[in-house]
Amino acid sequence: MKVLIIDDEQKARDVLQLLIAQLCKSIKEVITADCLADGVDLIKRHKPQIVFLDIEMPVHSGLEIVDFFKGEKMDFHIIFTTAYNKYAIDAFKISAIDYLLKPIADNELIAAVNKAESLIKQDNYSAKLEQLKKAFNQLALNKIALEVPKGISFVSVDDIIFFEADGAYTKVYLKNGKQELITKNLKHFTEQLKDNNLFYKPHRSYFINLKFMDRFVKEDGHYIILSNGFSVPIARDKREAFQKLVEMIF
Structure with missing residues (x-):
């Protein structure tokens, strides 16, 4: 599984990357970005399944990510990472699957990744069902x-x-x-x-x-x-x- 970390603080990116390496063996590749604009570019090029997204960043807040995908499908799962819990409601309004407070606790990171993996499996199952449905619709024509x-x-x-x-x-x-x-x-x-x-x-x-x-x-x-x-x-x-x-x- 591939993930992206978007955070303007180098130390925060390094700490999260280390935690992922130690605790989340299903994650095979981690890429990072120090601002939202660069992160969105990486999302579109590398297609990560999970995006760990800081909220308070210069220029663009992590909550503005939806503005970069107007008319496009956001086919990745967002886990917000922040030092402030005041953004929790806003984060979940844009369908974040979890909200981790810094410093991130081991058990909370594991739970968030497990939740994301479960949703990814459901998404894959739904996609396969949709493909099968299209095949049956074609079959039904004849x-x-x-x-x-x-x-x-x-x-x-x-x-x-x-x-x-x-x-x-x-x-x-x-x-x-x-x-x-x-x-x-x-x-x-x-x-x-x-x-x-x-x-x-x-x-x-x-x-x-x-x-x-x-x-x-x-x-x-x-x-x-x-x-x-x-x-x-x-x-x-x-x-x-x-x-x-x-x-x-x-």
Whole structure:
């Protein structure tokens, strides 16, 4: 783990660096700066996970650090170090994870670093989850998740011929000839695929992929024959509109 110490006093930087070396074995690299402006430059170049930040410094107070990151993400954890406890409330207003009074006690330094490490792990976990979420969102553009009895099957929507309602369940008929019984009702899939123009609901019990429509039959109540040989009825109130659409397009 990499940390940065920002303090205008050389002795204070040296003492803290020595304490870190003795007490915090997880910290492998320590860099230092004697003013806030130089410290911000080091933060942006070296990306430390923790910044030990003095508050009372010439030119810029440590509390002004947020002014240097307007519109930018502060992806590091701040531990304020100061000889005065009057700044504690202001420090925590800018989300400092701890506030150490000088001279810094060993146990308080260890506790502050442990707290920071815990938060860093949480941040890393959240970042990994976010990356995974993005990957799944990309996957969802082309695939659909089918909750089968022993897990989840990810199927390309282009491989689904049709859905058939079966009470509280749904049968899914696939291009490879397989059928899956899913523990979701038909409405779940019609909602999920409502923006996919290739899927059409000709009847309250069926939701079909028009890509697999082989024939439209206008006798015996009107029905559609799909590429797997199944016949799907067209509801009475949809027959005329469907027929006109077919004639208009084909």
